[in-house]
Amino acid sequence: MAKPTLRIDLEGGGAIGPGKARLLELIRETGSLAAAARGLRMSYRRAWLLVNSLEQSFGLDMTRAQAGGRSGGRTELTEAGHAILATYRAAERACLRATAKPLAALDALVRSEPQRNQAGAKAAVVGLKSCAKRQKRVQSKTAATASDKT
Secondary structure, three states, X not given: OOOXXXXXXXXXXXXXXXXXXXXXXXXXXXXXXXXXXXXXXXXXXHHHHHHHXXXXXXOOOOEEEEOOOOOOOEEEEOHHHHHHHHHHHHHHHHHHHHHHHHHHHHHHHHHOOHHXXXXXXXXXXXXXXXXXXXXXXXXXXXXXXXXXXX
C-alpha cells in the first residue's frame, strides 16, 4: 500500500522529515550520537550536522552531551528535542489518518480499469490537499511552541 512521507519545511529554511526524526529517536534510545549514526549507516559528522541543522532551524538545543570518562560519554535529547520529535510523530500520524482513504484509492488505481481511475484520482487529490492543510497547521503550532520557549 502507498504510504506518505511527511517532511515539514520550516519558515527559516530548515526542515524535519523522517530521517532527522529517526536520528533523534536513535539518540534517545542509545544515548549516543555515534551509536545513532551507526544505526543509520552514516558518519558521526553527518549525524552531528543534521542535529546542528535542526538546532539552527528551531533556535533550540536538541541534544545535551556529557563528556566521556570512565563510564563513557552520553548524549540525550533535551526537552525541546523530545517535544519536537513528539510533535513531528503526531503530525505524521495525523497525515497517515488523513490520507488512508485517498492512498487506498491510489492503490486501487494501479489495479483498476480506466473507468474507475477518474473517481479514485479525485479522492486522492482531495485527501492529499487535506493533509497539506493539516501539515501547515502543525507547522504554525510548532513555530508558536518554539517561539514560546525562547
